[in-house]
Amino acid sequence: MKKIATIIGTTGVGKSQLGVEICKALGGQVINADAMQVYKGLDIITNKMPMHERLGIQHHLMDFLEPEQEYKVTQFKDDCSNCIESIWHDNQLPVVVGGTNYYVQSLLYQNSLIKGEDVARSPSPEPMPDLDVLPTDDLYQRLQQVDPIMANKWHPSNRRKILRSLQVYYQMGRPQSDIIKDQHTHHERFGSQARFPSIIFWLYADPLQLNPRLDDRVTSMIKTGLFEEIKQLRQRVVEGQVNLPPGQVDEQYQRGLWQAIGYKEFDPYFTALEANALSMEDLDKIKDECTEKMKTATRRYAKRQVQWIRNKLLPTIWNAKQDDVKIYLLDAGDLSLWNTNVRDKAIEVARAFQNGDTLPDPTSLSEAAKTMLTQTELQDTQSRILGWQNHTCPICKTDKGDQLILYGDIEWEQHKKSRWHRKSIKTLKRKAAMDMNRPNAPPPTDD
Ligand SMILES: [Zn+2]
Known part of the structure; x- marks a missing residue:
């Protein structure tokens, strides 16, 4: 039976390790689904698992792009599908280890990608006026003009919602209600049909346990050579071996490798360092500030990853027409209990899944699983708005x-x-x- 396993969860929670452990136990190969780890080298800034920890398990879609190349999600989907086929051909289990949400979702579900960047912009969107300074009444009147459907949905005093709808209008050059309608039609036509029978392991750690670990990881990245990588990368840009994407600095850092957490956060430090105009003391001060920025960005990223799982992935799994995709949450909060709470449970469930045996109830695995996987107030924004x-x-x-x-x-x-x-x-x-x-x-x- 052709099946895949997928490991998701926040940054720094042990996804790569579990991937290797499952492959070792069941005979599998890892496919990387992290948009940063597709780049060659730069092992520290992209958080790649060191070679010796991979225990000889083959890793696909890792380490193959130059910094200036961009890797589109459609390309990932094609490449990943080819890898899956070839691993099946070897009679092994493909284990997708993913940090990048939209890669994972595009892989698991047919046509599930119609969000943000995929919604065509009008060729000439109007310039966005400074909406923040306007009183709510004015914003509401504006929305009534450009998108009466959304205006009708929001209470005239709900500034946050009104502002958001207006921002969408100016950014996309189309009314938000149009975009929602398109997405709905798309969803009706294609549904969220799973592309493969798949078991997902969600490695979860409570933020109280995770955040100190994330902070420590930033510190250890700096100790083990983060700055060397950033320096080399900057040098290559200066020498013209690598080109930054076109656009303003802010936009450049939202694309490809340049989004890697650490590169942009340390930009002020390296800029000061290269200018050679500051005292050691001042430089150290900037360095500390940048370190804090990197820690904050890492925590924020982790939070977004969990939000995506809860708000997008879980509703998709639970609303799907078939239950081809099963999700299990593993409590990775206490690293001293990794083997019992994470490794052994994952291997047991994955083995049962592979053999077609009865699977345990996902909420029975741990307290955390019970809390996070219980379907309360399941809110799919899309249907909520359309049913308004x-x-x-x-x-x-x-x-x-x-x-x-x-x-x-x-x-x-x-x-x-x-x-x-x-x-x-x-x-x-x-x-x-x-x-x-x-x-x-x-x-x-x-x-
Ligand atoms: Zn009444």
Whole structure:
């Protein structure tokens, strides 16, 4: 049976190690799904597993691109699919070890990628006005003009939502409601169909346990040669061997290798160092600031990775038409318990999956699994927005004498239980009763 295993989770949680352990135990090969580790060399800044820790397990899609090359997600999907085929051909288990969310999702699901960069921009988006300075009323009026559907969905005082919809409009050059409709149509047509039967291991560590580990890792990266790598890379840029992507500095650092955490954060330090104009003391100060920036960026990245799993991947898995993709959370919070909590459990479940045996209930594996994998308030933004309806209460009136409008189902449900609404009903009934007592009153009607 053609199956794959995938390991996801935040940075610094031990994905590479588990990948090697599963391959050792079950006969497998690793495929890298981290957008930084596709680059040649630069082992420290890209967090590559040292050769001697790979224990002879073959690693695919690693270490093959030059710094100036960009690797598109579609390219990854094709290359990864070829690797999977060839590993199956060797009668082994492909183990995808992924740090880059959209790589993983594009691999696991058919046509699941229609987000952000993939939504075509209009050829000439309007320049974005300075929205932050405008009062909420003005923002709302603007939204009513450019995207009345979204304006209707948001409460006129919900500044955050209104602002977001306007930003989407100016950035993409199309109304947000159009984009959502496209995504919905796409989803209806293609569904989120799994491309392969797959078992996912989500390595999870509570931020309280993870964050100090991430900080330590930054410190250790600096000790083991991060600066050498950054210096060499900068030198190659200066000598014209490597070109930065075109655009402003901010944009350049959002593409390809240049996004690697550490390179841009230490830019002020190296710029000062290269200018050779500061005292050692001042340089050290900048260095400390940059180190802090790198730590913050690392923690933020880890947080985003978990958000993606919870808000995008889990709903996709749970809403899928078939249950070809199973997800197991392994508690990697306490490294001293790695072998029992992570390695052994993963191998046991992966073996059962490979043999087609009965799999354990994912929420039974640990307390963390129970908390994180229980389907409470599963909120798929897309369906929530599309299913949005404003309700006009037929009974209640505002101070101005208009019928009251409730923005969305939740508000409507709450309103129906509210004292205001109940009071309005009472008033209405009392009036009806009085009418009945009058001669020639109309017959009573049901509520
Ligand atoms: Zn009402």
